[in-house]
Amino acid sequence: MTLSHTAIPVPPAPETIRWLATPEQLDQWLTSLPAGCPVALDTEFERVSTFHPIPGLVQLGGAGDFWLVEPHVADASTYFRQMLTDSERPKLLYAMSEDLELFRHWLQIAPAGLQDLQIGAALAGAGFSVGYARLVESLFGETLDKSVTRSDWLSRPLSPEQERYAVDDIRYLEPLANWVVAKLKERNLEHALAEESGRFADEAAAPEDVDRHYLKLRGGWTLTLAQQAVLQRLAAWREQECHKVDRPRNRVLSDALLIAIAERCPSSLGELNDIQGLPGGIVKRYGEHLLELVRAGKEADTSAFETIQRPLTxxxxxxxxxxxxxxxxxxxxxxxxxxxxxxxxxxxxxxxxxxxxxxxxxxxxxxxxxxxxxxxxxxxxxx
CATH class of the missing domain: 1.10.150 (DNA polymerase; domain 1)
Known part of the structure; x- marks a missing residue:
């Protein structure tokens, strides 16, 4: 499908950037929204060296207003969580997977009433996984400045460029939603956006079972049943350790090294230390515990064990x-x-x-x- 500029109006860029500076101001704005009025929603965060995303900024739009909100203000708001979990209040996002992860860890909630407009655009014929800036340019003829996308969203004050970028990330969401809905009606797919967004959100909200994380390590399918039982325990331990120290998985122990340990099933620190690529610091810090996990896996009952899905024959x-x-x-x-x-x-x-x-x-x-x-x-x- 070739996209052409749409006649759907786009709100002009605000002359000044506005902040909801207190929880009370945020609550007042949220409660003033008309029933059913959609809320445009986006977040900025950092997670370069952490396991969990760190909230840096919340952007909210609705009823013609666009606001920036500090994370501590949103966190202290009485109505912010209620708005996010209200299935009757549409929330418009674009490529929402990381936003959902942030809300799950930061606020311990699973938002409802979501519409992921990247999914909607795909259903409307715009193509798979189209970037927000590209879609805005194709539909509305406006070019977004993406130069600050990877900038530091935790430092204050934010630059004027960051503030403009943050507002632009929500300014086009409602016009985009109007275009998506119109196209889906033409295709008799009016319910597909809500259904697909809801399915995606439900999967993202499901609590992760660390004991099943090994199934994601597809490279371990060649291991024997006993070795996979070892890998199960190693992968579960790594998930728990990443949560504990708040470091990315590869900063604790890579998938490849987990599989290598499970394959070798070392019985001593010397054998563990001989595994190629395994840092000495890991052996020193976690060695004895890793050996305990190996022993437990080798001794486990595997009669009902679920093996890693192998590639198609x-x-x-x-x-x-x-x-x-x-x-x-x-x-x-x-x-x-x-x-x-x-x-x-x-x-x-x-x-x-x-x-x-x-x-x-x-x-x-x-x-x-x-x-x-x-x-x-x-x-x-x-x-």
């Missing part, structure tokens, strides 16, 4: 290509990116289960679109 790859053609046919007919309609890992699940039964990802708005090819897919996977 050659026969499964051939079947994957056949099934993907069915999904691609529908994706092209409706001008929806196949990455949205049927992500690779979802198709792989169909191939490995040899069934569409229980594949919840292909319900809702997808079910209507995929109905013409469901029987063909089922025939392929049952061969």
């Amino acid at each position: 050659r026969d499964q790859q051939a079947l994957y290509k056949q099934v993907k053609k069915c999904f691609r046919k529908i994706a092209e007919e409706h001008d929806i990116p196949i990455e949205i309609l049927a992500p690779r890992k979802r198709i792989e699940k169909v191939i490995q289960d040899r069934s569409l039964q229980g594949q919840v990802f292909f319900e809702g708005w997808r079910a209507t679109l995929l109905e013409p090819v469901v029987s063909d897919i089922e025939e392929f996977v049952k061969q």
Whole structure:
């Protein structure tokens, strides 16, 4: 789909940047919003050397107003959390995954009533994972200054360029939402944006089970059952340690080294120290505990153990290509990116289960679109 400039009006850039400086001011503005009025929402944060994102700024828009809010003000607000969790108050975001992670850790909440306009734009035919600035330029003919995107959002005062950038990140969200909704109505997909955004938010809000994190280390599929049981304990320990010291996973122990330890299953500090690439400081600080985890994994009962998903076999790859053609046919007919309609890992699940039964990802708005090819897919996977 080639995007052209839309006639939907865009609010002008404010002459002065305004801040809601106290929790009371934020509460007053939030309670003054008309019922059902959407709130444009974005955040800025830092996480270069930390496991958890550190909030740097909150941007809010609604009813023609645009505001910047300090994190401590939002945190102390009576109504800010209520607004975020109010399913009747639409929240407009763009590429919201990191914002959701921030809210989950910082405020310990799972927002509701979300509309991820990057998803909406994809459903509307704008393409997969299109950047916000590119979409704004294509639809509204305005070029955003992205020079301060990676700037320091924790230091104060913010520069005028940072403040303008922060406001521009929310100024186009409501016009963009209007364009998305109009396009989705043309495509009979009015409910798809809320449904898909809600599904995405629910998955992001689900508490992570550290004992299942090893399943994400796809490179460990070649390990034996006992070695994977070791890897399970190592990966769970790393998650807990990253939370404890607030450092990124690779700053504690990389995936590759976790897999190497599980493969070697060392029984002494000397054997642990011999693993190529393992820093001596790690052995000194965590060595004895790592050996305890290895021993526990080797002795574990693996009768009901879930193994890491292996790559598709050659026969499964051939079947994957056949099934993907069915999904691609529908994706092209409706001008929806196949990455949205049927992500690779979802198709792989169909191939490995040899069934569409229980594949919840292909319900809702997808079910209507995929109905013409469901029987063909089922025939392929049952061969």
